[in-house]
Amino acid sequence: xxxxxxxxxxxxxxxxxxxxxxxxxxxxxxxxxxxxxxxxxxxxxxxxxxxxxxxxxxxxxxxxxxxxxxxxxxxxxxxxxxxxxxxxxxxxxxxxxxxxxxxxxxxxxxxxxxxxxxxxxxxxxxxxxxxxxxxxxxxxxxxxxxxxxxxxxxxxxxxxxxxxxxxxxxxxxxxxxxxxxxxxxxxxxxxxxxxxxxxxxxxxxxxxxxxxxxxxxxxxxxxxxxxxxxxxxxxxxxxxxxxxxxxxxxxxxxxxxxxxxxxxxxxxxxxxxxxxxxxxx
Numbered sequence: 001x002x003x004x005x006x007x008x009x010x011x012x013x014x015x016x017x018x019x020x021x022x023x024x025x026x027x028x029x030x031x032x033x034x035x036x037x038x039x040x041x042x043x044x045x046x047x048x049x050x051x052x053x054x055x056x057x058x059x060x061x062x063x064x065x066x067x068x069x070x071x072x073x074x075x076x077x078x079x080x081x082x083x084x085x086x087x088x089x090x091x092x093x094x095x096x097x098x099x100x101x102x103x104x105x106x107x108x109x110x111x112x113x114x115x116x117x118x119x120x121x122x123x124x125x126x127x128x129x130x131x132x133x134x135x136x137x138x139x140x141x142x143x144x145x146x147x148x149x150x151x152x153x154x155x156x157x158x159x160x161x162x163x164x165x166x167x168x169x170x171x172x173x174x175x176x177x178x179x180x181x182x183x184x185x186x187x188x189x190x191x192x193x194x195x196x197x198x199x200x201x202x203x204x205x206x207x208x209x210x211x212x213x214x215x216x217x218x219x220x221x222x223x224x225x226x227x228x229x230x231x232x233x234x235x236x237x238x239x240x241x242x243x244x245x246x247x248x249x250x251x252x253x254x255x256x257x258x259x260x261x262x263x264x265x266x267x268x269x270x271x272x273x274x275x276x277x278x279x280x281x
Contacts, residue, residue, distance in 0.1 A: 016028070046145045046146055046149060046253075046256055046260075047145060048145075049137070049140040049145045049148075052140075052145050052148070052149060053132075053133065053136045053137070053140070056132065056136070056149075056152065057129050057132065057133065059117055059267070060117050060119070060125060060128070060129060060174055061125070061129070063095070063117040063118055063119075063267070063270070064087075064118070064119050064125050066095070066271070066274075067087035067091050067092060067095050067118060067119075067274070068085075068087050068091075070087065070091040070094065070095060070274050085121060085122040086120050086121040086122070086124075087120070089170075091274060092118055092120065092170075092172055093170070094273055094274035095114065095118060095270045095271070095273065095274030096108070096110065096111045096113075096114025096115055096117075096118055096266070096267075096269070096270035096273075096274065097111060097115055097118060097170050097171070097172050098111035098112055098114070098115035098160045098163070098164065098170075098171050098172065099111075099115075099160075099163065099164055099168050099169045099170040099171045100163075100164040100165075100167055100168060100169050101169045101170060102170070103160075103164045104164065110265070110266040110269050110270075111160075111266075111270075112156075112157045112160045112161060112164075113153065113156065113157060113262055113263055113266035113267075114266045114267055114269070114270040115156075115160055115171060115172045115173070115176075116152070116153070116156035116160075116173075116174050116176065116177050117174065117267060117270075118172040118173070118270075119172060119173055119174070120172055120173070124173060125174075128173060128174040128175055128178055129174070131175075131178050131207075132174060132177075132178055132181070135178065135181040135182065135185065135204075135207075136148060136152075136181065138181075138185060138200070139151060139181050139184055139185060141243075142185075142188050142242045142243055142244070143184065143188070143237070143240070143242050143243060143248075144243055144247075144248040144252065145248075145256075146248050146252045146253050146255070146256035147236075147240050147242075147248060147252055147256070148181075149256045149259060149260065150236065150240065150252070150255050150256050150259050151177075151180050151181060151184045151233055151236050151237070151240075152177045152180065152181070153177070153259035153260075153262070153263060154180075154232065154236055154259065155176065155177050155179070155180020155181070155183065155184070155229050155232040155233040155236060156174070156176045156177035156180060156229065157232075158176075158180070158228050158229065158231070158232030158235075159175075159176025159177070159179060159180065159224075159225040159226065159227075159228040159229030159232060160176055160225055160228070161228065162224050162225065162227065162228025162231070162232075163176070163222050163224040163225035163228060166224040168222055168224055168225070171222045171225055173222070173225075175211075175222070175225065175226060175229070176222070176225040176226065176228065176229035177229060178229070179208075179211065179225075179226045179227075179228075179229030179230045179233065180229040180230070180232050180233030180236065181233060182204055182207055182208050182211070182229075182230055182233060183229065183230035183231060183232060183233025183234035183235075183236075183237065184233040184234065184236060184237035185200060185204040185233075185237075186201060186204050186205065186208065186230070186233075186234055187233070187234045187237035187238055188200060188237055188242050189201030189202075189204060189205075191237075191238075191242070191245075192242070192244060208230060211226055212226065212227075240252060240255075
């Protein structure tokens with residue numbers, strides 16, 4: 001007698017128990033669920049919100065330390081108070097500073113991602129990481145971890161794209177991605193409504209106003225990057241939806257995987273051009 005084993009899996013879209021060799025899920029209809037499951041499993045780490053947040057903050061810190069090591073520290077960039085203990089301009093440029101000059105004159109399009117992980121000073125990174133640590137749990141709770149990472153990545157890209165199009169020559173910082181969180185939270189609060197939604201909208205609205213006012217008062221602040229990030233986050237929240245309306249599905253997970261792959265490639269180029277090439281050379 002010959003036995004046949006049918007491997008069972010959870011459908012990556014609806015979560016129902018099905019056979020891995022099904023051509024389509026009998027519950028939700030997704031095509032080839034076994035193939036989707038293998039693809040989604042690559043970014044399984046994203047399902048741990050705390051770990052994902054720690055990785056984002058950790059990569060920012062590592063990139064900041066490497067930018068300090070890459071070139072000797074200097075007095076900072078301009079009169080910005082965030083320039084205390086700052087990497088040199090050359091180091092930031094080599095490691096992926098974005099802006100109209102790197103993007104349009106030198107075709108360094110990958111800097112639209114790498115700039116999300118670079119900072120001009122110790123106070124700069126401290127403020128951004130503190131704010132991200134405060135906002136990311138809200139975005140993760142209402143959108144899910146995959147959409148949170150997508151908002152961080154694509155929102156940052158949109159912010160730096162707007163900044164570059166508006167003629168900002170050089171720009172860095174996770175604040176574009178941070179503002180994308182703000183935009184997504186504003187969309188969530190406005191769309192959900194009710195006591196909780198309105199409370200989120202008012203609280204996050206205060207953050208938005210403070211960041212805009214701060215940018216108008218302080219020198220060397222990329223206001224276009226902030227506004228672009230907010231608009232991008234609002235749009236992404238609208239397009240992808242939040243958990244009360246739409247649970248995270250396979251497409252959300254694959255989009256996050258794409259963002260992850262693009263980030264790895266971008267930071268890989270960043271490390272090579274700004275740090276490893278000096279060691280190899």
